[in-house]
Every structure is written in C-alpha cells, then in structure tokens.
Amino acid sequence: MFKIAGHTMGTPEYTVCEAIELMKKIGADGIEIVVQDDYRSGIPCDCDQETLEKVKECAEKMGIRIVALTPYNSYFNSLDEEKRQEEMAAIRKGVDYCEFLGASYVRIYGGNLSAGDTYKLEERWDMLVRSLREMGDYAKEKNVTLVVENHFNTMAVSAKKSAELMKAVDHPAVAILYDQANLTFTENEDYQTAIATQQKYVAYMHVKDLVFVEGKSFVSSNVARPNEDERNVKTRIVGEGVVPWPEILSKVKEQGYDGWLSLEYERRWHPDDIPDASIGMKKSLEYLKSIME
Structure with missing residues (x-):
C-alpha cells in the first residue's frame, strides 16, 4: 500500500515543526522538507545540529516519517568545475542531514538547462552523469537515494530523457522521481507512455494537480518555477x-510500485x-486515500 507524505512547499505559513504537526493532524504518514535559506517551512542549507535535533524530535513525537529532503541546487552539469563541486558539496550535506533525520531520499534536479539552450550539450550531459555517479557513491554509503525529478529546464525534462539518464548513470543510489503533473504541463509524455518508459527506474513520486490556461503554451525562465506571467496552468487540489x-x-501499482506519494501542494x-x-x-490526501481504498 502506498504511503502519503506532505511537502513543505505546501506549508509556507508554517514552521517545519508546525508542518510536521499538521501532517499528523490531517492523517499523513510522512513529510518532505525543503532545504533552502530564508524559507519559513524549510531547513537552511547550512543547518546547525540544534535545528536538526529539534526537527527530528518533533517528527518522532508526532509519529511522522521524514521521507525526503528537497534542496534547490541544479548546476551538476556545469562545465565550471568550481561551480559543479560547490553544488555537489551542498547535496552531500543534504545527504548527511538525511542520515541524521532518517530520511531515505534527496530530490535532485537533472542539471540546469534553459529552454532553447544548445551550448555544449553532449559535454554537459557527460558532466551530469559524472556528477550523479559521484554524488551517488556518497549517498550509497549513507543509505540514501538521490531521486532525479521529471522537471522542466533540466536534462530530465521528459520520461524519455530521464530514462536515458538513468541508463547512462547506472548507479544503485540514483533513481527517478516521477512527476506526471510536470510532464503534463510541459507537454511531454502522457501517463501511459511515461510509466512504460521510465517506471522501472522510479523510486519516489510527487502528486499534484492542475488545469490549463486556455491559449497559453509552456515556457519558463528558470528551473524552480515559471514566472507568474509565463504560467500555462493553474494549480489545484488533487x-x-x-x-x-x-x-x-x-x-504504477501494476508495475510493482508501492512506495511514497508526496503531495507537492504548490x-x-x-x-x-x-x-x-x-x-x-487535507482534501488532497483524503482523495488519494479514497482511490487506494
């Protein structure tokens, strides 16, 4: 049976501990926590031991599993070696946080690739593969899996590219984070094609919902999210x-997946x-539970 986590992207008004308490109240099994400076419902990139201990204690008290951490580094395909090493160091730090908190996954971007960018694509692809292997070696030592999200403005924008990346990386601690909503609004694969193409590499899933804005096509100027005037969809309760x-x-259940569903409530x-x-x-979680029942 699937387990359901809430994502702190959905709780900007709450501290992390308040978000954990909310997960308990609405009936979630776990939580995915943002790792980013100056976000109320996240832990900082350079998180001190006292904060980590407080978050861990709160989760244990509430009986909520800390499932995944979500940093926002993306330049793993950079040809600037200093920048690449800096980004990988941030992920290794996130892996250490996972080890302490008992989390199993770190969300990873498949590099940084703006729409229309064709600069040295082959070399940057090779650098991304190299980075994921190097970070994967470190994650494996800590019993953590790096999950590369289907995400716009990255080298894993589609299920096809994500599967190709997994074949190239070929590492036991590197897998795919399946996000069908992202594939949908970027006009990539439908769910039947996506699952057939990449499901054997999937270790984690994001769940969210949307409706299209009539007359608009997808475009985004950055990796994390489209600017407000670029949006071709509106987010909705699942x-x-x-x-x-x-x-x-x-x-996905037919294909053998029975892992986590993380509500990436935006x-x-x-x-x-x-x-x-x-x-x-809460309504999204209840809807998912009604499906499972």
Missing part, C-alpha cells in the same frame, strides 16, 4: 484538476490558486 490520478496509481508558489494546507492538502 482530484480537482486534469491529472488522472486513479489511472496513474493503478498503473501553495508556496501559487497561494492565490489553492487554500491553506490544512484545507487543501
């Missing part, structure tokens, strides 16, 4: 948009689209 979650969950980026997590994430 079950109230166009992503066919009953069919997706049935299909209130941090789009607070006008969806209500507070105590309302919308």
